[in-house]
Amino acid sequence: MTKKRMFLAVKILITLAILAVLIYTIEPDKIRHALKNARKEWVFLAAALLPLNIAVQFWKWKILLKTVKPEIGSMEVFSSLLVGFTLGLATPGRMGEIGRAFAIRDSEPLRIMGLSLTDKFYNLGCIALFGGLAILILPGMVLQQNVYIIISSAVIYLIGIYIVLYLFFHPGFVRGVLYSISLMLPKRDKLKALISCMDGISQSKARFVFLLSASFYLTFITQFFVMTRAFSDLSVWDGVRGLPAIVFTKTFLPISIGGLGIGELASVQYLSLFKVEAAAAFNASMVLFSVNVLLPGIIGFIFIPKLRFNMGGK
Numbered sequence: 592m593t594k595k596r597m598f599l600a601v602k603i604l605i606t607l608a609i610l611a612v613l614i615y616t617i618e619p620d621k622i623r624h625a626l627k628n629a630r631k632e633w634v635f636l637a638a639a640l641l642p643l644n645i646a647v648q649f650w651k652w653k654i655l656l657k658t659v660k661p662e663i664g665s666m667e668v669f670s671s672l673l674v675g676f677t678l679g680l681a682t683p684g685r686m687g688e689i690g691r692a693f694a695i696r697d698s699e700p701l702r703i704m705g706l707s708l709t710d711k712f713y714n715l716g717c718i719a720l721f722g723g724l725a726i727l728i729l730p731g732m733v734l735q736q737n738v739y740i741i742i743s744s745a746v747i748y749l750i751g752i753y754i755v756l757y758l759f760f761h762p763g764f765v766r767g768v769l770y771s772i773s774l775m776l777p778k779r780d781k782l783k784a785l786i787s788c789m790d791g792i793s794q795s796k797a798r799f800v801f802l803l804s805a806s807f808y809l810t811f812i813t814q815f816f817v818m819t820r821a822f823s824d825l826s827v828w829d830g831v832r833g834l835p836a837i838v839f840t841k842t843f844l845p846i847s848i849g850g851l852g853i854g855e856l857a858s859v860q861y862l863s864l865f866k867v868e869a870a871a872a873f874n875a876s877m878v879l880f881s882v883n884v885l886l887p888g889i890i891g892f893i894f895i896p897k898l899r900f901n902m903g904g905k
Contacts (some may be wrong), residue, residue, distance in 0.1 A: 641812045720755060814882075
């Protein structure tokens with residue numbers, strides 16, 4: 592067994608182990624009871640937001656792709672987006688999404704990979720901005736500690752916000768720094784090809800990409816809140832504090848496949864602070880994963896055989 596396969600096997604085992612422990616701890620009967628008594632209208636409303644979720648991602652991905660392939664069609668953009676969902680299912684942090692690159696015809700894969708990483712960077716930045724603040728204001732967290740911890744945490748968070756926003760809005764600066772670093776590394780030609788994806792991203796375009804990334808994030812959080820309401824009476828304010836913290840933990844602790852298991856564990860732990868039952872939190876996270884990640888990933892399998900994966904350049 593190769594190291595890559597062994598690594599994947601370990602991730603799968605971790606995912607299954609976490610889910611098994613959660614199900615055993617919560618008790619299967621309670622999980623089934625919560626599912627049976629879920630408010631179906633809230634579940635359908637959360638699912639109804641999926642097209643908007645995908646539409647925002649599609650729009651952002653198309654804008655980025657047009658910087659390297661102006662003539663690209665909407666169907667090719669949509670197909671590559673769904674293929675990314677499929678490939679992301681089997682990888683920690685959904686890093687397999689960069690495989691979108693091989694679904695774009697007549698283009699240099701490394702440049703498309705660079706765009707996929709850029710897309711992911713904006714998404715991760717939004718998760719850090721909103722989720723980091725949510726972590727700080729969770730009940731029993733930093734804001735309930737002594738004044739020195741409060742001040743130092745606030746300063747660190749504000750510095751982090753400034754850095755992330757600066758990088759968001761100054762793609763030229765990021766490109767220059769990355770080019771300078773690439774000169775000191777081996778395989779610099781491939782790294783330059785990867786970084787060259789940013790050549791067509793202006794400041795105005797970067798601002799729009801950030802706006803779409805924030806819109807996608809807010810749509811997802813809204814879906815999460817609506818789905819949680821199907822199983823509990825979580826208030827809007829508690830949702831604002833708890834749900835971004837869950838997404839933050841799930842995203843920046845990529846030790847399972849697609850965040851599965853970690854998301855459910857974080858949901859159970861964080862939402863318990865707001866008196867949400869474990870079965871309700873578990874079901875909300877699992878059903879949302881099925882709707883937002885699993886379903887598009889399965890649909891993406893339809894496109895894979897029809898695509899000509901481009902392993903080389905033009």
